[in-house]
Amino acid sequence: MQSPLKAYPRANGAWGLRNHVLILPLHSALSAPARKTADASRGAVSISHDWSGEKDSDLARILFTLTGYAANPNNYATIFLTIGSPEEQAIIDGAQSLGLERFTTISLAQSGSMEKLHQEALTVAHEYLDAARKVERVPAPWSAIVLGLECGGSDALSGITANPALGVASDRLVELGATSVLGETTEILGAEHLLAARAIDPEVGKRIVAMVARYEASINYEGIDIRGAQPSRGNIEGGLSTLEEKSLGAAKKAGNAPLTGVLEFGERPTTPGLYFMDTPGHDIEQLAGFGAGHINVVVFTSGRGTPTGSAIMPTIKVSTNTPMYQSIPDLIDLDAGTIADGIETLAEVGARIFDEIVHVANGKLTRAEQGGHHEFALSRMYKTVVR
Amino acid sequence: MAIQGFDHGNRGVGIRHHQLILPSVVCSTHVSRRIANQVGAVTFAHQHGCGIIGEDVAGIDNFFVALADHPNVNSVLAVGLGCETIQSQELAAKLLARNESTQYRIIQESGGVEGTVAAGVKAANELSASYPKQQAALSQLRIGIDKGRAVAELDALVALLEKSGAEVVTAESPESSAETFSRLAEAKAHLIISFPGDFQPASGFPLIPVINVAGTGPLHQATAGDFDIQESNLLGEILGLVDAVAQGAETIAERNQSGEIRAPRVVRSV
Numbered sequence: 011m012q013s014p015l016k017a018y019p020r021a022n023g024a025w026g027l028r029n030h031v032l033i034l035p036l037h038s039a040l041s042a043p044a045r046k047t048a049d050a051s052r053g054a055v056s057i058s059h060d061w062s063g064e065k066d067s068d069l070a071r072i073l074f075t076l077t078g079y080a081a082n083p084n085n086y087a088t089i090f091l092t093i094g095s096p097e098e099q100a101i102i103d104g105a106q107s108l109g110l111e112r113f114t115t116i117s118l119a120q121s122g123s124m125e126k127l128h129q130e131a132l133t134v135a136h137e138y139l140d141a142a143r144k145v146e147r148v149p150a151p152w153s154a155i156v157l158g159l160e161c162g163g164s165d166a167l168s169g170i171t172a173n174p175a176l177g178v179a180s181d182r183l184v185e186l187g188a189t190s191v192l193g194e195t196t197e198i199l200g201a202e203h204l205l206a207a208r209a210i211d212p213e214v215g216k217r218i219v220a221m222v223a224r225y226e227a228s229i230n231y232e233g234i235d236i237r238g239a240q241p242s243r244g245n246i247e248g249g250l251s252t253l254e255e256k257s258l259g260a261a262k263k264a265g266n267a268p269l270t271g272v273l274e275f276g277e278r279p280t281t282p283g284l285y286f287m288d289t290p291g292h293d294i295e296q297l298a299g300f301g302a303g304h305i306n307v308v309v310f311t312s313g314r315g316t317p318t319g320s321a322i323m324p325t326i327k328v329s330t331n332t333p334m335y336q337s338i339p340d341l342i343d344l345d346a347g348t349i350a351d352g353i354e355t356l357a358e359v360g361a362r363i364f365d366e367i368v369h370v371a372n373g374k375l376t377r378a379e380q381g382g383h384h385e386f387a388l389s390r391m392y393k394t395v396v397r
Numbered sequence: 398m399a400i401q402g403f404d405h406g407n408r409g410v411g412i413r414h415h416q417l418i419l420p421s422v423v424c425s426t427h428v429s430r431r432i433a434n435q436v437g438a439v440t441f442a443h444q445h446g447c448g449i450i451g452e453d454v455a456g457i458d459n460f461f462v463a464l465a466d467h468p469n470v471n472s473v474l475a476v477g478l479g480c481e482t483i484q485s486q487e488l489a490a491k492l493l494a495r496n497e498s499t500q501y502r503i504i505q506e507s508g509g510v511e512g513t514v515a516a517g518v519k520a521a522n523e524l525s526a527s528y529p530k531q532q533a534a535l536s537q538l539r540i541g542i543d544k545g546r547a548v549a550e551l552d553a554l555v556a557l558l559e560k561s562g563a564e565v566v567t568a569e570s571p572e573s574s575a576e577t578f579s580r581l582a583e584a585k586a587h588l589i590i591s592f593p594g595d596f597q598p599a600s601g602f603p604l605i606p607v608i609n610v611a612g613t614g615p616l617h618q619a620t621a622g623d624f625d626i627q628e629s630n631l632l633g634e635i636l637g638l639v640d641a642v643a644q645g646a647e648t649i650a651e652r653n654q655s656g657e658i659r660a661p662r663v664v665r666s667v
Contacts, residue, residue: 340511
């Protein structure tokens with residue numbers, strides 16, 4: 011099938027499905043001027059985060075996340091706001107080696123104040139936005155799509171409607187030469203053997219089993235049984251009984267394609283195929299890991315409904331049941347509840363999701379983009395305070 | 398120091414009259430900001446409220462309860478998503494047990510984003526109408542000191558503030574002000590005097606005016622415009638500045654609306 015995609019080519023071979031100007035604060039105190047600048051620029055995007063340069067055990071993970079995020083192919087340019095620390099410089103250098111082509115660094119010390127920093131950032135944002143708007147999309151191959159698979163607020167229908175329908179779309183994209191990435195280690199616990207059995211070689215299978223074991227050990231280390239925290243209360247109210255039941259349903263987002271590889275949190279896939287990335291189930295932390303891993307479009311299935319999106323990745327929301335779709339219509343792009351109601355088949359909804367991914371890749375705005383949703387969260391492995 | 402503050406019922410007398418739009422989970426932070434912008438309330442982005450386990454479930458819940466119970470707060474609208482770990486109706490029940498001036502709205506039960514923004518704006522306006530500004534004398538100002546660096550005149554400063562009648566609480570962090578601000582907020586400081594580390598910028602905290610004191614390092618000197626006072630003028634000027642801020646003068650951090658919240662967390666997220 012001839013690719014109908016049109017996208018923005020990047021020098022490193024990746025494709026942008028968006029042409030964002032990202033204002034990235036590299037210190038939490040610069041989140042406010044970043045947000046103010048993005049709002050005033052009418053077009054640039056920004057995130058807020060709570061890292062203030064702490065050099066604790068999570069430092070490497072945080073630097074890796076922000077570096078990858080800055081260089082996501084959906085970014086036409088990135089404006090770094092800094093206080094002038096060596097760690098910030100490492101992020102900027104790293105983003106350049108990942109292929110970030112256009113960036114400007116605005117340092118607080120050189121600007122002289124938060125207000126002047128904002129004014130300088132706004133001038134630069136306008137220049138980048140003007141230039142970005144002049145760039146035209148060009149025909150792109152199927153491999154331009156790097157799809158992220160996510161679910162949140164699962165219910166009893168997740169594993170029957172939206173997740174397997176997304177699996178149909180994911181399988182088709184992978185077959186055409188695109189990349190698809192499943193995340194949420196929490197939500198494949200108990201189903202990892204099924205993914206391992208689909209690995210392209212035994213080594214990949216061993217890695218996914220080891221990754222899940224490592225994850226569970228890190229929770230047990232805290233003296234907590236993950237099976238007490240999952241499924242969450244919202245999941246139980248939605249009709250799920252055990253973590254394994256939730257996992258079997260969650261893994262269906264990845265269809266039946268062979269598993270090409272396994273990625274650490276925020277790591278980029280380098281060849282097409284289906285991957286698994288080690289992320290928390292926390293939807294927003296997972297989205298940050300996907301952004302860092304250069305995913306450029308996300309499909310997010312939900313049984314309960316969520317408004318969240320990403321500053322840089324279009325996020326397509328699919329409801330698992332029709333009542334939810336009808337009760338909160340401005341959160342959801344597509345309804346898969348029709349499968350449970352016998353109105354559509356899995357294949358039909360899978361085809362609709364596939365078509366929507368293509369439309370969104372070509373520029374159609376998702377509900378989350380229309381609403382300006384840009385929630386962000388850094389994933390941390392260790393405690394943030396000593397009490 | 399005789400200070401006219403605002404009567405905030407069980408929360409005490411505050412030096413600001415803030416309405417807090419409290420997102421109980423990261424998923425509702427954007428909706429909360431839209432509501433806050435429309436009604437002129439205070440809110441903040443955070444990344445908590447879901448995917449948390451162990452001690453953190455109660456710990457972060459208690460942190461939000463402490464913020465909502467702060468004396469500078471007039472009323473609170475909690476905004477939840479509906480399926481998160483910290484259930485906003487339960488959080489709101491805890492808040493309501495302490496302060497009647499509390500409401501909550503849930504995105505999954507209020508017709509989505511637009512429905513929740515509309516319902517939230519309505520609720521916030523009702524709260525403002527029901528709990529109008531009422532002046533009251535503040536019997537004792539509680540000042541938090543964020544010690545992010547060594548301060549030669551710290552003991553003299555504390556003595557000076559205490560002599561003026563204030564209560565002083567000190568918190569210390571080698572890393573950043575974000576942590577100490579959270580602890581000082583839990584201690585219900587009306588006002589914070591911050592001495593950020595030499596490599597840390599001036600910063601703020603929602604709900605609490607922060608007076609930033611510049612050190613002699615290059616970052617602070619280059620960004621003198623973000624600081625309310627130079628450390629070299631500390632003992633001579635601080636009482637006048639504290640008095641003015643307690644009476645309503647905006648600090649630079651308040652004007653910049655700077656300040657992200659970092660809730661104390663002891664376990665990894667899942």
